[in-house]
Amino acid sequence: GIQVEQSPPDLILQEGANSTLRCNFSDSVNNLQWFHQNPWGQLINLFYIPSGTKQNGRLSATTVATERYSLLYISSSQTTDSGVYFCAVEGNNAGNMLTFGGGTRLMVKP
């Protein structure tokens, strides 16, 4: 099946700093989503972004489908940004399902 690798696995930031999270995938995709898992375990959808660039407030994401990667940018980080960020993809040849990466655990310190 499709492989999804996220980096870095862990990230500690000071409040106000910027960061870039990366997601590499091993095959062409129909769908790519970024999620934030909050401390209560809920998966909050951030972006549906199989290609191109989107922005939502302090967050933006870019997917370069031809090169099989996606980036999530967090600017002016806040303590409430802490949690785990997951990239999930639906491969063109991998069936009707999302495959999740291992996540990036982000801690933002005040």
Place this chain on the structure above:
Amino acid sequence: EPEVTQTPSHQVTQMGQEVILRCVPISNHLYFYWYRQILGQKVEFLVSFYNNEISEKSEIFDDQFSVERPDGSNFTLKIRSTKLEDSAMYFCASRRGGGYGYTFGSGTRLTVV
């Protein structure tokens, strides 16, 4: 914004007991899914459901698991005889169709003791 609703939010059960996890997908969505996440690990696909039947399932989804859409709104996951290793967060998801994003519920945290 429409939501996927899951109940209960937490469930504790004894090993060997049957549990049913419930989900109400978004009303105009056609595809339904169950995923699970063992504590500290990645989110894993269990099963997808379309047109009143299972369309795909993973190796995790063995004979102990079953899914059902008993009426026009609910989507359930049943674990027949729970094991300690079934302890996990179970997520339901739905989507309108191909080319649309997946919407996840808030999850049910299942603890088997």
